[in-house]
Amino acid sequence: GAVVSQHPSWVICKSGTSVKIECRSLDFQATTMFWYRQFPKQSLMLMATSNEGSKATYEQGVEKDKFLINHASLTLSTLTVTSAHPEDSSFYICSARDIAQGLNTEAFFGQGTRLTVV
């Protein structure tokens, strides 16, 4: 099956610094990738939809200036958490669809990134 690689798997950073998380589709092309945030023992909350070559579409309540998303190629999207604070600590997960299979097929998920801000 298709593989989505997310890096890093975990990161610890100091308050006020920025952290970049990468999401790569390894063996397929994805014009659209999705970024989710998951709090402990809760479901996934969609943060934004990342479109290759254009601006990301953010869900209501998500600060676009804080969570910068760049989708520079058909295989890479990045999420940068700027000026991180402890409340940004969470599990971040990306997903992507194989555009050749259409929009109604399953999304493939990265392994997630555990961010801890101290």
Next chain:
Amino acid sequence: GDSVTQMEGPVTLSEEAFLTINCTYTATGYPSLFWYVQYPGEGLQLLLKATKADDKGSNKGFEATYRKETTSFHLEKGSVQVSDSAVYFCALSDLTNAGKSTFGDGTTLTVKP
């Protein structure tokens, strides 16, 4: 908008017991339905899927049937194992919603030996 409602957890079963996790949905179009599994500290893995009414998805002994008349996609397994302990998410994707996935709240399953 689209929504997915999952049976509340947590669910605790003994090994070899029968498992059912209920899932119902609302969608404006004709969604595809999925079950994902998440093991501790990991991302989501696709467990099974169904793309149209009456389809049955199956994998690793798990099954779910797409029931349009009851808007349901219940997950079942005849005999659970300790290794099945995980969080299970029911989800849908809908072409009318730009292919976004909508997830249920997740159900934590613990299987005891």
